[in-house]
Amino acid sequence: MLSLSKHEGRSGHGRAQLFRIDFRPAKDMTVVSRFAPSPTGFLHIGGARTALFNWLFAKHHGGRFLLRIEDTDRQRSTQAAIEAILDGLTWLGLDWDGETVFQSTRAARHAEVAHGLLDAGMAYRCYCTPQELAAMREAARAAGRPVRYDGRWRDRDPAEAPPGVAPAVRLKAPQTGETVIADRVQGEVRVGNEQLDDMVLLRADDSPTYMLSVVVDDHDMAITHVIRGDDHLTNAFRQSQLYNALGWTVPVFAHVPLIHGPDGAKLSKRHGALGVEAYRDMGYLPEALRNYLLRLGWAHGDDETIDTEQAIAWFDLDGIGRSPARFDFAKLDNLNGYYLRAAADDRLVGLVLPRLERRLGYAPAAAVLDRLRRGMGGLKARAKTLEELADNALFYARPRPLPLDDRAAALLTPAARARLGRFAGLLVDAEWTAAALEAAARAFVEAEGGKLGDVAQPLRAALTGAAVSPGVFEVLEVLGRDEAMARIDDAVDAARAPD
């Protein structure tokens, strides 16, 4: 029997020791993890992280990652939410093994287990009405006592049951001693059994409760590791009691701290508790979100940019911290910029195209597509998100004459336009590569006197309509001689137009 104190269990060192002794899985034990969302809304960012951790853990150990939709609340579960969750996981690249399990289809099995407990005398029928229960809770709260069911039907003769009241089935939970959870993240957590009441297993309509369903399904699906948000930590005590009553092996628990908003409070919609599809729409790459979520509450030394292959090699439960982390868009942006720069140009073109179409109101022409392909290197280096990338790419897609923003207009002074006109004359039969064009520009300013910017900036304004863009000679090359000369002419001609 292991008799480490709570505190030894909590320290990093002690924890490692504790689990070396207690939890080293048998050599032939295959890890089976699962993600078990309830389809009452989209796949939010916290759920996505939980799914990622489970997925990574299974991959790391060469095990299986299963998906179970906990749709036992028929009122609140929707088909749209199920699809949103599946889409979200798919977009994130978190594939699951085997068929998706729908918990609602297993109600009969759940009830069967509960009735077995009833037959064995380990559960009992409770005839309390909802009103009675509510009154009980209110009285306890008012008296400053713990709020829980008092077990009034636990040993009462069912013959005394009031007529017309359909009973719920409750577990006859231990009333003395304590229940201990050996949690891979939280350490050894214990609670006195007098703190826990007799949980409902079956409702009055014979439908199973979440508490029953989870335990039965995790057991039947042979789940070895339950990794979930630590809002479930107290549920783990009750579930542990149920496992014991059933004589089943308790899985390894790992309760991961929740993600908080920037103000430290529970993540709300305002903070970013959005569906993953919202992050997709905001222009984040799935690999960036995966990396960000991985580092939120988990660390591997000083490593920051960790691709998925590396994450699989490194991920384990010991690296998970126990304090809640706050969601930070600035860091996500930074990581997204990194993965944007690393992404293949063709892939980015595909992602940016629909965004351009939305801005333009029509599908860009083939020539534009070609420009995007060739100009992507300069474009992707300057964006944090695909939305920003699309904004910056717009000048490649817009028809002439290009609208000028204020700073670009300010750049095109009469003198600058005149200079641009003279430079354009040299361009007519120049070799059309960025390097040659830059050399030409340098030669031009050398001859005229002045800095490269004197010609490069007006050129940028003429070509892109903005004062900020990818390298102007790259833009020149990508646009091609005809389009570039036409854009320059537009700007120069405007100089001749009467004010």
Next chain:
RNA sequence: GUCCCCAUCGUCUAGAGGCCUAGGACUCCACUCUUUCAAGGUGGCGACACGGGUUCGAAUCCCGUUGGGGACGCCA
């Protein structure tokens, strides 16, 4: 109210009693590179919540305080 959990720069974190004058990353600032803006490079600002112990020695172990979070449904 009861129970449980947490506490290192603004944020994410490294940290296993001496390698800590506390490291990295994001943000911010400066410089650099430079045709713009990014990216890159260099540097800077910036933290062990507080109080007691234990110890030759504490960010690290113990106790308490304070602050934060979570759970207390015939929801999941």
